[in-house]
Amino acid sequence: MAVTDLPTPPKRETAFGVRMRRWRDLLKTLLSNPTTFIGFLIIFLLLAMAIFAPFLAPPNVPDPYQMPRDWGATRMPPGTPGFPLGTTNQGGDVLYGVIWGSRTSLQLSVIVVSVTVVIGIAIGSIAGLVGGWIDETLMRIVDVFLSIPELIFALAVAAILGPSFTNIILSLCIVFWVKYARIMRAQIILIRQADYVQAARVIGDTKLSIFFKDMLPNASTPIAVQATLDMGNIVLVGATLSFIGLAESGIAEWGVLVSEGQAGIASGRWWASTFPGLMIFLWALAFNLVGDGLRDALDPRTEDKR
Amino acid sequence: MMQPPKTDSTVAMKAGDTLLSVRNLNKHFPIKDGILQKVVGQVRAVDGVSFDIRRGETVGLVGESGCGKTTLSQCVAGLTDPTSGEILFNTGQGSQLGDGDRIDKLPKDRYRTFRRNVQMVFQDNFASLNPRQLVVDIIGRPLKVYREASGSDLTERVVALLEQVGLGRQHLYRYPHQFSGGQRQRISIARALALDPELIILDEPTSALDVSVQAQILNLLGDLQKERQLAYLFVTHDLGVVRHMADRMITMYLGKVVEQGPTETVFQQPAHPYTEALLAAKPDLADDPDKPFALLEGTIPDPARPPLGCRFHTRCPRVTPSCGWEIDDIVRFLEADESLFQSLQGVERRSARDADLIFKDPASAVALQEAMKSSSVPEAMRAATERLTVEGSRLRATFSEVDEVQLTERGPEHFAACKLDHLSR
Numbered sequence: 001m002a003v004t005d006l007p008t009p010p011k012r013e014t015a016f017g018v019r020m021r022r023w024r025d026l027l028k029t030l031l032s033n034p035t036t037f038i039g040f041l042i043i044f045l046l047l048a049m050a051i052f053a054p055f056l057a058p059p060n061v062p063d064p065y066q067m068p069r070d071w072g073a074t075r076m077p078p079g080t081p082g083f084p085l086g087t088t089n090q091g092g093d094v095l096y097g098v099i100w101g102s103r104t105s106l107q108l109s110v111i112v113v114s115v116t117v118v119i120g121i122a123i124g125s126i127a128g129l130v131g132g133w134i135d136e137t138l139m140r141i142v143d144v145f146l147s148i149p150e151l152i153f154a155l156a157v158a159a160i161l162g163p164s165f166t167n168i169i170l171s172l173c174i175v176f177w178v179k180y181a182r183i184m185r186a187q188i189i190l191i192r193q194a195d196y197v198q199a200a201r202v203i204g205d206t207k208l209s210i211f212f213k214d215m216l217p218n219a220s221t222p223i224a225v226q227a228t229l230d231m232g233n234i235v236l237v238g239a240t241l242s243f244i245g246l247a248e249s250g251i252a253e254w255g256v257l258v259s260e261g262q263a264g265i266a267s268g269r270w271w272a273s274t275f276p277g278l279m280i281f282l283w284a285l286a287f288n289l290v291g292d293g294l295r296d297a298l299d300p301r302t303e304d305k306r
Numbered sequence: 307m308m309q310p311p312k313t314d315s316t317v318a319m320k321a322g323d324t325l326l327s328v329r330n331l332n333k334h335f336p337i338k339d340g341i342l343q344k345v346v347g348q349v350r351a352v353d354g355v356s357f358d359i360r361r362g363e364t365v366g367l368v369g370e371s372g373c374g375k376t377t378l379s380q381c382v383a384g385l386t387d388p389t390s391g392e393i394l395f396n397t398g399q400g401s402q403l404g405d406g407d408r409i410d411k412l413p414k415d416r417y418r419t420f421r422r423n424v425q426m427v428f429q430d431n432f433a434s435l436n437p438r439q440l441v442v443d444i445i446g447r448p449l450k451v452y453r454e455a456s457g458s459d460l461t462e463r464v465v466a467l468l469e470q471v472g473l474g475r476q477h478l479y480r481y482p483h484q485f486s487g488g489q490r491q492r493i494s495i496a497r498a499l500a501l502d503p504e505l506i507i508l509d510e511p512t513s514a515l516d517v518s519v520q521a522q523i524l525n526l527l528g529d530l531q532k533e534r535q536l537a538y539l540f541v542t543h544d545l546g547v548v549r550h551m552a553d554r555m556i557t558m559y560l561g562k563v564v565e566q567g568p569t570e571t572v573f574q575q576p577a578h579p580y581t582e583a584l585l586a587a588k589p590d591l592a593d594d595p596d597k598p599f600a601l602l603e604g605t606i607p608d609p610a611r612p613p614l615g616c617r618f619h620t621r622c623p624r625v626t627p628s629c630g631w632e633i634d635d636i637v638r639f640l641e642a643d644e645s646l647f648q649s650l651q652g653v654e655r656r657s658a659r660d661a662d663l664i665f666k667d668p669a670s671a672v673a674l675q676e677a678m679k680s681s682s683v684p685e686a687m688r689a690a691t692e693r694l695t696v697e698g699s700r701l702r703a704t705f706s707e708v709d710e711v712q713l714t715e716r717g718p719e720h721f722a723a724c725k726l727d728h729l730s731r
């Protein structure tokens with residue numbers, strides 16, 4: 001364990017280099033776990049698909065997030081020239097929906113996760129740092145939120161707001177911050193007693209600096225794990241809401257596509273629902289695999305051994 | 307290694323020499339209970355403590371775990387606000403410490419002086435370093451807070467500090483978990499040194515370390531003190547360490563100072579039976595640090611309900627009738643006797659020293675009366691009993707009222723709080 005026993009480190013060691021090495025080590029640990037590796041691989045492919053969507057499927061004009069319609073080629077089965085995954089009842093290219101749907105999902109999950117993480121961290125920190133009746137009140141609200149299943153809650157909010165994809169995003173933001181608030185509060189209560197926070201107070205550092213240097217970095221691990229899991233969950237819940245009909249019809253969104261294609265399944269036209277459904281499944285699966293891997297790799301009981 | 311006493315009573319102390327003064331300090335923690343979190347009592351972690359620290363000296367603070375050492379050091383470091391009492395810090399204004407020097411009343415710029423000049427090293431070498439920061443950030447942080455250095459200048463200052471504590475440039479860009487316990491404590495010391503403080507509070511800095519590493523850290527602390535004119539408040543439960551390090555020592559028991567004086571005097575002639583018992587149990591550094599107080603019998607009483615009179619009277623080997631015997635002593639005695647305790651139904655107190663103990667049956671009351679006249683209770687307790695009468699199943703017990711014990715002078719700068727004027731050997 002003693003540092004003096006280690007071979008002398010390279011001469012030009014920098015703080016940046018050491019930090020990068022820590023990240024690289026974490027990535028190595030993650031990739032050495034086969035299921036996490038598969039998760040990363042799927043995410044990599046999905047992200048590539050989202051980023052290169054305009055090259056994989058030329059954007060529909062004027063709105064690329066709207067399904068193209070070709071009334072001359074409705075209900076084509078997979079393998080039809082020009083429509084490798086077939087077409088929908090309205091002549092929409094299923095492959096187009098699959099590809100541009102990944103962009104829709106990426107936007108949905110990135111927006112909702114960033115917004116909810118920020119809200120959750122803010123509310124959890126206030127509760128944990130201020131304490132007293134403010135803490136009590138905030139935590140009662142959190143308890144109420146947590147007692148309602150996420151899907152049902154989001155469904156109710158989205159229904160009240162009215163059917164549109166923007167409102168789905170909004171409703172998910174309203175629902176998904178609570179876990180972060182609870183995690184953050186627990187972390188803050190733990191960390192603010194820590195000796196290293198006392199040590200920072202002894203040297204006279206400000207509360208703000210202590211929050212950003214000591215509290216936030218040390219609270220980040222469980223937040224990051226939850227955020228990764230939510231990247232998957234949010235797409236799943238979002239797709240469910242649009243499946244129920246809370247998004248505009250005709251948009252390139254996997255849940256909408258599954259919903260609009262399901263009527264054809266009974267008549268043997270399975271493809272319009274199955275391919276987008278598969279994408280939802282892959283997306284949720286991949287982020288959950290990585291989230292679990294992250295949880296194991298960042299477990300404080302094992303982390304220090306690295 | 308013994309240091310000659312730095313303070314000589316024949317030389318009048320220069321007024322500006324007192325660096326920090328603790329006066330009648332109390333820190334009580336409320337005990338809350340029930341769903342309404344009602345305050346049902348107070349843990350008197352620090353109860354009326356006074357002492358001074360002079361420039362360049364080491365004051366050792368000893369006592370069993372739970373006696374309030376950490377709470378006291380946190381008050382002195384300005385980390386928690388005391389319940390009452392004051393801490394005065396000499397920021398170089400005027401020669402006499404006065405009300406204007408209270409750390410809770412200092413104007414901003416002088417508070418800054420206090421903050422810079424009083425640093426702390428914690429017991430848990432792992433928990434006191436932010437696991438997400440590199441050594442360069444940890445040790446450089448105080449310099450950044452006071453805008454003393456930045457960029458490569460900062461790095462060089464950190465290297466200089468690392469070298470002073472026996473580490474080096476190669477350790478700059480490492481995380482705390484990559485070090486051994488002793489090395490981590492060196493990093494903590496380097497951080498405390500960064501602002502060139504006048505006082506460092508060391509809260510059991512070596513008790514989590516192996517014995518061989520302990521000695522290294524103690525030597526490092528000794529060397530640093532010589533170079534830098536540092537004052538230490540050295541908290542420990544290890545008397546060997548105190549003898550090695552401290553010019554003066556303070557013994558605490560259940561939140562109170564029971565003895566204080568020049569270390570050598572106290573070691574040669576302890577004036578308080580508690581210190582005496584500690585010394586008998588742990589005379590030097592070579593002893594096994596894991597079993598410090600073998601000779602002391604009994605458990606430490608609940609600090610929420612400390613014994614009356616002298617708080618040590620429940621365990622004191624030299625206890626006298628005037629040490630503060632009270633009804634709670636009977637209760638403590640009963641707690642050790644399963645069957646009698648079972649038949650106790652209640653205690654009706656007239657005062658802390660006069661009460662009726664109500665039993666299920668007269669036989670139990672008589673049994674207790676007999677026991678309290680026999681050698682199963684300390685002789686001093688029997689002597690302090692003024693009344694012990696049985697009426698049916700009630701036993702009335704009354705102890706004589708006694709004065710509180712005060713710290714009294716036992717020699718030059720030597721004080722003890724004990725009813726006995728001297729401890730015969």
Ligand SMILES: Nc1ncnc2c1ncn2[C@@H]1O[C@H](COP(=O)(O)OP(=O)(O)O)[C@@H](O)[C@H]1O
Pocket residue numbers: 335336349350351369370371372373374375376377378609
């Ligand atoms: N934050 C706190 N709340 C309630 N009680 C406390 C708190 N901190 C310490 N105590 C109590 O105060 C007493 C003294 O504790 P401490 O100062 O840690 O003693 P030591 O450092 O000598 O072991 C103990 O009885 C402890 O339980």
Ligand code: SF4
Pocket residue numbers: 578579580616617618619620622623624625626628629711723724725726
């Ligand atoms: S006053 Fe002295 S003799 Fe009496 S109990 Fe206390 S320490 Fe022992």
Ligand SMILES: [Mg+2]
Pocket residue numbers: 372375376377510
């Ligand atoms: Mg302690």
